[in-house]
Amino acid sequence: MKEVDLNRKYKAIVIGGSAGSFQVLCKILNKLPEDFSLPIFICCHRLKHIRNGLIEALSLKSIKEVKEPDHNEPIKRGKIYLAPANYHMNIELGNYISLSTEEMVNNSRPAIDITFETCAYVYKEKLIGILLTGANKDGALGMKKVKDYGGMTIIQDPEESVIDTMPKAAMSVTKIDHVMKVEEIIKFLIELNKVTQL
């Protein structure tokens, strides 16, 4: 385990990914402790017209419930929220989630940049942004926002990524605090949970 600052009281985690990220998310969710107390927002690229399937598949692997939020859904501790197909997912001041059908961003709806940017604005230095494998540059500017607001930035090790375009794009626009392999991300989240529960 690399030296990671676990002293601060983090309030939320945001995870983005595209090509190859489904297996990674499954691994993470499969190891996440049941009492994991921070809310997790996941935005990954998905097919526009296929509403069902992804949430069921992730839920099968996850110990905790994974939920596609409805518009204006209140954010709860320890819940996992997945951006629904064909909607952008925004985090709002006032502790709730909003959705929108605005134009695609980086050819994507949901767009990772949008979820990351709105998360960064709300949680500021209390946010951890994790960007996984992917074949385009969505999420890079979102990670920059996380960093600019004082949050922690983590990318999946490009060497381990199925396609390294996405984590590398983030590296090229902002400072990345930690480059981790999936197993390290999992260990980190477990350690983080011990600290945040105190």
Add this chain to the structure above:
Amino acid sequence: MQTAPEIGINELRKLIQTIIERFDYDFSNYSAASFKRRIQRFIEIKRLGSVENLVNKIISGEIKKNELLTEISVNVTELFRDPSFWKHLRKVLLEQNLSQNIKIWQVGSSSGEEVFSLMILLNDLNLLNKAEVISTDFNVGIIEKAQSGLIPGKSMELNTSNFVKTGYKGELTNYFKAEGENYSLTKDLLSKIKFKEINLVKDSFNGNVDIILCRNILIYHNPQLQNDILKKLHQSLNMSGLLILGSRETIEWSEVAPKFTMLGPEERIFRKNKV
């Protein structure tokens, strides 16, 4: 993705106040994240550089109400958006045993695709002559566009693909004829739609409606405004009337939640309870 500088809360408040004063439209309770992006986008498109310049140009009259409302509201739409919904709606309407005339209110005309899809469904169900259809929007400019019955030719491929997935009778070209670069909805369908300007934020709607089709409108409103609008929609509905929302919109967390029953898990269709 906007790389524009972050809009401050005070700037945003000033802008919203200016729009209220000059254009009599209140964006205060819009979902903040997407509203901010719409403003950033407008500033970029018009090369205004800053919120302050936008405010000044509204005050000076250089920026007109319709222009601003059209760009700020999201008009991304398609015929039979979410085909599985339209397939399901057909089934629901068939089960209603509609022997009487019905009044349907489609909220958010936008460029017309939603209400055009509804007319095609009513035709498919032989209900055209029994249904009174009202389509409303807060933006007069966009209503004029919907009223023209025109949809761009370049979107026909997607529209046709959606239509095929609904499993409705006939072909989409039975309902639209080519007109230059566009396609226009046949007059017998278009002439049956009553378009009307309604501002959900402020106006109430004189009801007695049997079905309200209001998909992906509430997503632009914060919990308070969503609650206010849901109360108005509830009032407008006849007893046992149906409220139809977008696939990720809900009455949960609102005051009217106990006054509706969800029809099933597939789609967001709620029936107004008898009191």
